[in-house]
Amino acid sequence: xxxxxxxxxxxxxxxxxxxxxxxxxxxxxLYFYWYRQILGQKVEFLVSFYNNEISEKSEIFDDxxxxxxPDGSNFTLKxxxxxxxxxxxxxxxxxxxxxxxxxxxxxxxTQLSVL
Amino acid sequence: KNEVxxxxxxxxxxEGEFITINCSYSVGISALHWLQQHPGGGxxxxxxxxxxxxxxxxxxxxINIQEKHSSLHITASHPRDSAVYICAVTGNQFYFGTGxxxxxxx
Numbered sequence: 001x002x003x004x005x006x007x008x009x010x011x012x013x014x015x016x017x018x019x020x021x022x023x024x025x026x027x028x029x030l031y032f033y034w035y036r037q038i039l040g041q042k043v044e045f046l047v048s049f050y051n052n053e054i055s056e057k058s059e060i061f062d063d064x065x066x067x068x069x070p071d072g073s074n075f076t077l078k079x080x081x082x083x084x085x086x087x088x089x090x091x092x093x094x095x096x097x098x099x100x101x102x103x104x105x106x107x108x109x110t111q112l113s114v115l
Numbered sequence: 116k117n118e119v120x121x122x123x124x125x126x127x128x129x130e131g132e133f134i135t136i137n138c139s140y141s142v143g144i145s146a147l148h149w150l151q152q153h154p155g156g157g158x159x160x161x162x163x164x165x166x167x168x169x170x171x172x173x174x175x176x177x178i179n180i181q182e183k184h185s186s187l188h189i190t191a192s193h194p195r196d197s198a199v200y201i202c203a204v205t206g207n208q209f210y211f212g213t214g215x216x217x218x219x220x221x
Contacts, residue, residue: 109158
């Protein structure tokens with residue numbers, strides 16, 4: 001079965017540093033998402049992306065966050081100046097069509113630790 | 116406030132038991148997802164429902180739109196079913212439940 005792949009699996013960074021989390025969605029999928037899960041808490045929606053622009057974003061997705069699809073395969077989440085509270089597991093997902101009626105395909109996540 | 120509530124939070128069952136996990140939501144939705152999160156953290160989509168009932172192997176998911184309620188049933192539970200089961204809904208954005216941690220004992 002096709003997979004969403006995320007790299008790196010673990011990222012450790014110092015507070016204030018920029019990090020880029022990378023995702024390769026399933027090749028024919030058109031809708032892309034980032035979620036995060038702080039340890040022991042529920043999964044939270046960050047942002048959805050379609051046709052090279054953000055379609056929805058949550059309150060969490062502030063000016064420190066940005067997303068980009070720099071080429072035909074990668075989908076990245078950048079955190080400009082990391083804070084301690086950004087430590088979480090970040091999941092990328094993709095769907096073929098609009099997610100309202102589509103099964104989500106998740107990557108295995110990037111564990112971000114901000115020290 | 117929690118737009119999605121799940122019960123129970125934790126569930127321990129003996130192998131072979133029939134399991135039910137419940138999800139209630141308070142927002143208007145277009146679809147409801149049941150997800151499985153493995154102990155290692157990975158998330159797998161089990162079902163996407165907008166009405167009625169779906170079945171896949173030993174898993175059955177139902178939704179009642181009028182009552183804003185969904186259930187996930189596992190028949191003949193097995194230790195490999197041990198995981199966190201998450202209910203998520205799509206309205207104007209995604210809302211996730213806090214998950215139900217299931218442990219199936221041999």
